[in-house]
């Protein structure tokens with residue numbers, strides 16, 4: 001996670017201030033406090049006959065590994081719109097959301113911690129085709145998953161996979 005060294009408001013060098021619980025960079029000149037918060041992200045879980053839609057990452061981090069379609073929420077963007085936009089951009093598919101599957105903290109992204117809202121969705125149109133950020137896009141059977149990036153996504157898919165196996169036995 002990159003931290004500011006200089007105040008983004010007045011350019012003074014930041015100093016560390018301990019408030020008893022944690023240390024935060026603050027500006028001795030204008031009082032700006034550099035809060036470190038996780039960035040919000042949104043994604044979509046799309047299932048089809050026991051298979052899950054995954055996207056192969058074209059860029060770092062975890063290049064070449066697979067993830068559910070997801071991305072950062074833009075400042076003015078509604079969280080549901082982010083989920084649908086990322087799905088469309090990365091997979092070419094249009095969908096309707098069916099509700100929130102789960103909300104998770106992601107702490108193994110070197111770009112910084114995130115909180116991801118993961119929706120469930122079903123496809124309403126479009127054509128399956130890897131987008132700019134994706135090397136490949138495919139449905140994988142839950143019992144035959146490729147290497148998945150991010151611990152939180154592995155946990156979610158592992159849980160789904162166990163539930164699916166139980167339902168089938």
Ligand SMILES: [Zn+2]
Pocket residue numbers: 007008009010011012027028029030031032
């Ligand atoms: Zn300042």
